[in-house]
Amino acid sequence: MHLFTAIAGHPADKVALKEAQYQVTYGDLPTAISMRAQQSGAYRRVALMMNNGIDWVLWDLAALFSGIALVPLPPFFTKEQREHALQSSG
Numbered sequence: 455m456h457l458f459t460a461i462a463g464h465p466a467d468k469v470a471l472k473e474a475q476y477q478v479t480y481g482d483l484p485t486a487i488s489m490r491a492q493q494s495g496a497y498r499r500v501a502l503m504m505n506n507g508i509d510w511v512l513w514d515l516a517a518l519f520s521g522i523a524l525v526p527l528p529p530f531f532t533k534e535q536r537e538h539a540l541q542s543s544g
Contacts, residue, residue, distance in 0.1 A: 457515075457518070458484075461480060462480075462484070466479060468480050470482075471508045471512075472508075478512070486512050487515045487516045488516075490513050491520045497522060498522060499522060499524070499525060499543060501526075501527050501536075501540055502514075502524055502526055502527065503529055510526075523543070525539060525543045527539055527540075
């Protein structure tokens with residue numbers, strides 16, 4: 455089953471993602487994903503430097519939805535590590 459079809463099959467008020475004081479319901483997921491996909495523009499790949507969490511998951515889903523390659527860059531990477539990761543990603 456396609457991931458986004460599965461997401462749409464859940465009750466809208468059911469919590470899909472939760473951390474500390476922040477949560478996203480299945481009903482809110484399509485909008486959250488779509489907004490991020492639109493912000494990605496027409497790029498073929500996007501580098502994302504942030505800690506793991508709901509926002510990271512939403513950006514990952516937006517990239518998947520848009521067919522964009524996502525290059526995750528942990529915030530603790532040095533400048534040299536970031537440059538290597540970006541050059542290696544093509």
